[in-house]
Amino acid sequence: MNGFGIYREMGDGIQAIYRSRLLTEILLSLNEGSRKLSQLREITGSTSKVIIPKLRKLEADHLIEMKGREYFLTPAGKIVALGVADSFITFWTINKFKHFWLRHYLEGIPDPLLKEIGCLYESEILKDKGMKVLNVYNNQLKIIKEADHIYGISSVVTGGYADSISERVKEGIPVELIVSLHVAEELKQSPYLEKIEALKDYENFKLMVMGQDIKVGLIVTNKRLSLSLYKKGNVEYDISTGLFSSDSKAIEWGERFFDIVKGR
Known part of the structure; x- marks a missing residue:
């Protein structure tokens, strides 16, 4: 059964959660830890008379349970609450950076990571603008300079980029790079060929070539993430706009991105 079929089959239960502010707030609150009724009143801004029927419904659905004077999520409730939280984070991330997503080619991002796009909610979009002509480029070089691995x-x-990477490799920093076919062809030419040759004996440097063009630019280190994309239309790589983050979830998202592409 596909997603639409599942929705039709149990739409009332799903809609009850999303349609009710209180049900949603109770689940999201309990997802962070157990709560007493007084705490739920304070968090939701509602009275006990209004909250208690919602708690009874969630208990009847085996999503929450009461121990002593506190309410807890059941294991099933935890799964539902995580799903609800993820959906809101996803929608919020899409809306927060909607112009970035709308103006760029997203098909270069693997499907599993598109589903986890909410991991990027604590990010910012940097642009080249006014006097900051190389704002994105300079921030990427700064990420490389400050990294303990790349x-x-x-x-x-x-x-x-080539000089910054070469310098870090010679300093002993572990560096793994994946390049697209057209970049690999450029690396065969001077002055890049000489730079590659100078690094061939460094065990902390790995250079891999993808068997097809890659429609993204990614830098992920122990401290920061930088994501650049092609402009809509899949023709021109956008060097003037990028998504940056120092949030741990975004960095983990970037590491998974790299591992998926590396596995190919």
Whole structure:
């Protein structure tokens, strides 16, 4: 059964949660820890008379249980609450950065990571604007300079990137790079070929070539994430706009991204 069929089959139960502010707030609150009735009143801004019927419904659905004077999520309730929380975080992330998503080609992001796009909610969009002509580029170089390890997926190559990576490799920083076919062809030419040759004996440096073009640019380190995409239409790589984050969930998302592409 597909998602639509499941919704039709149990739509009332699903709608009851999303339609009711109180049910949603109770689940989200208990997802963070147990709560007394007085705490739920304070969190929701509602009276006991209004809250108690909602608690009874969640108990009847075996999503919450009461121990002593506190309410807890059941194991099934925890799964539901996590799903509700994830859906709101996903919608919020899409809405927060809607212009970034609408203007860029998203098909280069693997499907499993599109489903986890909410991990990027604590991010910011940086742009080249006014006097900050190289704002995105300079921030990416700063990420490379401050990293203790570097994983990268590259759709472009510049002298600045190459020099920064070379310097970090020679300092002993572990670096793994995946490049697209057209970037690999550029790396065969001077001055990049000489830079690659100078790094061939460094065991902390790995350079991998994807058997097809990669429509993303990714830098993920122990401290930061940078994500760049192609502009809508899948023709031009956008070097003037990027998503940046120092949030641990975003960094983990970037590491999973790199591992998926590396596995290919």
